[in-house]
Amino acid sequence: MSDLLIEAEKDYTGEFLKAKKVQRTKSFLKGVLFLLPSIILFSVFLFYPLFKTIYLSFFLTDSSGATTVFVGMNNFKAIFTSPLFLKSLEVTFLFVLYTVPGTVIVSLFLAVLANEKLRGIGIFRTIFSSTMGISVAAASVFWMFLFHPTIGWLNQILELFGVEAIGWLTDPDWALISVSLSTIWMNVGFTFLILLGGLQSIDSYLYESADIDGASYFYKLRRITIPMLSPTLFFVITVSFINAFQTFGQVDMLTRGGPQNETNVIVYSIYQEAFMNYQHGAASAQAIILFVIILLLTLVQFKLGERKVHYQ
Amino acid sequence: MQHVEMIDLEKSYDNQKNVLNGINLAIEEGEFFVLVGPSGSGKSTLLRMIAGLEDITGGILKINDKVVNHLRPKDRNLSMVFQNYALYPHLTVEQNILFGLHAKKVEKKEQQKRLIETAEMMGLTELLKRKPKQLSGGQRQRVALARSVVSHAPLCLMDEPLSNLDAKLRAHMRIEIRRLQKKLGLTMIYVTHDQVEAMTMGDRIMVLNDGKIQQVGDPITLYNEPANLFVASFIGSPKINLGTAVIRDHHLIIEDSIHIPITTSDIGNIIQKDDLTIGIRAEHIFHGEEDKKTHELEVINVEHLGNETLLTFEIGKELWTAKWLGQWRARVGDKVPVKISVEHMSFFDSKTTELIKPASNTAKEQEVVAI
Numbered sequence: 092m093s094d095l096l097i098e099a100e101k102d103y104t105g106e107f108l109k110a111k112k113v114q115r116t117k118s119f120l121k122g123v124l125f126l127l128p129s130i131i132l133f134s135v136f137l138f139y140p141l142f143k144t145i146y147l148s149f150f151l152t153d154s155s156g157a158t159t160v161f162v163g164m165n166n167f168k169a170i171f172t173s174p175l176f177l178k179s180l181e182v183t184f185l186f187v188l189y190t191v192p193g194t195v196i197v198s199l200f201l202a203v204l205a206n207e208k209l210r211g212i213g214i215f216r217t218i219f220s221s222t223m224g225i226s227v228a229a230a231s232v233f234w235m236f237l238f239h240p241t242i243g244w245l246n247q248i249l250e251l252f253g254v255e256a257i258g259w260l261t262d263p264d265w266a267l268i269s270v271s272l273s274t275i276w277m278n279v280g281f282t283f284l285i286l287l288g289g290l291q292s293i294d295s296y297l298y299e300s301a302d303i304d305g306a307s308y309f310y311k312l313r314r315i316t317i318p319m320l321s322p323t324l325f326f327v328i329t330v331s332f333i334n335a336f337q338t339f340g341q342v343d344m345l346t347r348g349g350p351q352n353e354t355n356v357i358v359y360s361i362y363q364e365a366f367m368n369y370q371h372g373a374a375s376a377q378a379i380i381l382f383v384i385i386l387l388l389t390l391v392q393f394k395l396g397e398r399k400v401h402y403q
Numbered sequence: 404m405q406h407v408e409m410i411d412l413e414k415s416y417d418n419q420k421n422v423l424n425g426i427n428l429a430i431e432e433g434e435f436f437v438l439v440g441p442s443g444s445g446k447s448t449l450l451r452m453i454a455g456l457e458d459i460t461g462g463i464l465k466i467n468d469k470v471v472n473h474l475r476p477k478d479r480n481l482s483m484v485f486q487n488y489a490l491y492p493h494l495t496v497e498q499n500i501l502f503g504l505h506a507k508k509v510e511k512k513e514q515q516k517r518l519i520e521t522a523e524m525m526g527l528t529e530l531l532k533r534k535p536k537q538l539s540g541g542q543r544q545r546v547a548l549a550r551s552v553v554s555h556a557p558l559c560l561m562d563e564p565l566s567n568l569d570a571k572l573r574a575h576m577r578i579e580i581r582r583l584q585k586k587l588g589l590t591m592i593y594v595t596h597d598q599v600e601a602m603t604m605g606d607r608i609m610v611l612n613d614g615k616i617q618q619v620g621d622p623i624t625l626y627n628e629p630a631n632l633f634v635a636s637f638i639g640s641p642k643i644n645l646g647t648a649v650i651r652d653h654h655l656i657i658e659d660s661i662h663i664p665i666t667t668s669d670i671g672n673i674i675q676k677d678d679l680t681i682g683i684r685a686e687h688i689f690h691g692e693e694d695k696k697t698h699e700l701e702v703i704n705v706e707h708l709g710n711e712t713l714l715t716f717e718i719g720k721e722l723w724t725a726k727w728l729g730q731w732r733a734r735v736g737d738k739v740p741v742k743i744s745v746e747h748m749s750f751f752d753s754k755t756t757e758l759i760k761p762a763s764n765t766a767k768e769q770e771v772v773a774i
Binding site for chain 1: 454455456475476477482483485487489491492493494502503506507550554
């Protein structure tokens with residue numbers, strides 16, 4: 092009697108497993124169906140170009156981009172011996188070093204200010220985040236006027252203080268700084284908005300409790316605001332980092348890589364190589380290198396950053 | 404000595420006039436004072452005004468006989484426990500407890516001494532290195548209490564500290580908080596919407612509704628002599644049984660369905676004959692033994708609580724509940740004999756909702772036993 096019962100149970104488990112398998116396959120197929128639109132879009136606009144770029148980087152091409160001669164790793168070798176590329180690598184790193192901390196510090200400062208509950212604070216929030224709505228081209232034109240050697244406001248202000256005029260975009264020592272300055276201005280809007288959102292999601296009870304405990308403003312900033320904001324800060328830093336490496340528009344508009352290649356960041360160098368010199372193979376190789384650099388640095392950032400980030 | 408004193412305290416916001424109105428109150432040193440009321444009654448606002456987290460619109464607030472209207476929270480020498488505990492999620496239990504002392508730059512040695520002392524008292528010694536998210540609800544609650552205790556502030560404010568706990572833990576924490584308060588001799592101002600918490604914990608209770616004080620008194624007084632219909636129905640579980648009543652021809656007629664003969668001695672100084680509302684507690688609707696029954700009522704619901712039984716009757720359009728000690732095998736639809744007498748009834752004016760006459764017999768029979 093009892094043997095029979097056990098046997099019957101065994102049969103059932105087998106059937107259960109089968110039924111579960113069918114259900115799993117069904118739900119997998121359904122999931123794929125939902126993902127299909129993005130799979131198609133990503134394939135056409137991301138995966139295909141990526142593999143095409145890798146493919147191209149092993150070839151020499153004619154002016155239309157068609158492959159001519161297979162050269163293997165020669166494109167990469169040539170790049171790393173080219174002083175021009177090494178220069179643009181250096182410029183890119185400097186540019187990132189100027190803009191990322193600059194953007195984050197300025198927008199954090201503005202966000203902390205704009206987080207205060209004051210009358211008319213909405214106006215300031217709008218102003219501080221407004222650069223998000225300005226296109227790179229428009230912003231560049233605007234900054235071009237500011238940087239203009241004779242009629243630009245910046246030089247006029249300097250003159251007012253009796254300082255000699257600066258060739259903002261023409262002086263090799265200043266050009267990268269000027270481009271960085273305008274980039275910080277352009278990126279502050281977005282970063283500010285994200286940080287403000289992060290600040291507003293911090294529970295007000297924490298501050299009230301600290302008020303009763305007698306904590307000063309800076310103590311609260313250091314012990315509550317910054318740690319509680321760390322996930323947002325981490326996100327903002329990572330995104331700004333990637334953005335800075337990919338900067339193109341303002342360089343193209345303001346300096347065209349000059350003077351003396353002082354602002355020739357990698358993306359601009361890729362553009363020149365591909366569409367001015369028609370060296371699609373070499374340009375592809377540069378693009379691959381940029382991709383690897385960003386990937387590695389982002390991974391490093393995650394490894395280092397995650398330990399210091401407090402998720403709630 | 405009066406620890407906290409409020410004179411004509413008022414609060415209004417730009418878009419909402421008179422959130423609190425004419426609050427006059429004195430809280431003694433070492434007293435466990437409970438502010439109770441439904442949500443939106445202004446009790447939390449009042450507590451936050453005492454703490455200094457909300458501006459005071461009008462009136463005077465004194466702590467230790469000094470006017471503190473203008474002082475910042477940290478200068479009022481008090482501690483506060485928040486409803487959601489306000490623990491810092493990125494700090495360990497130890498850092499959480501020491502946050503305030505650290506901010507006030509208390510000496511390191513003194514910090515450690517107080518930490519050990521408090522952790523032992525609250526049973527947190529094992530948990531000091533943990534983060535709040537690794538703690539259970541009850542443990543978090545204890546950390547919040549520890550943070551308040553460690554400050555050595557003589558005045559402690561609590562804003563619904565038990566509302567996030569389950570029923571069992573809540574009953575336990577009620578006793579712990581009460582014991583802690585007595586042991587440390589704290590003056591406690593405790594906000595809750597739960598009348599059971601108010602009754603069980605408070606030395607004195609203030610019932611607040613719509614920003615106005617309804618009644619201030621010790622729990623028993625509030626229960627026996629509620630100042631108005633709001634207090635009567637807010638305090639006590641099950642809820643007091645209410646019914647509109649009129650007096651006609653030496654009879655009290657409740658909800659047009661219950662007639663009770665009355666004499667002048669029963670109603671004392673009531674001259675009003677119409678627009679009365681009577682209230683009778685569930686434990687005062689007795690089971691009527693054969694010769695003593697006054698009415699027979701149809702049971703519409705029975706709740707067995709183990710040691711007592713709740714029976715629900717329909718009186719006019721009101722539902723009345725009787726609480727009988729022991730286990731009664733009554734069934735829905737049964738007619739049961741009950742004894743309802745005027746001496747247990749409180750009389751209220753239906754229009755003003757004010758108390759006209761409290762139940763005359765509570766003190767005698769309800770045995771508020773003094774030990």
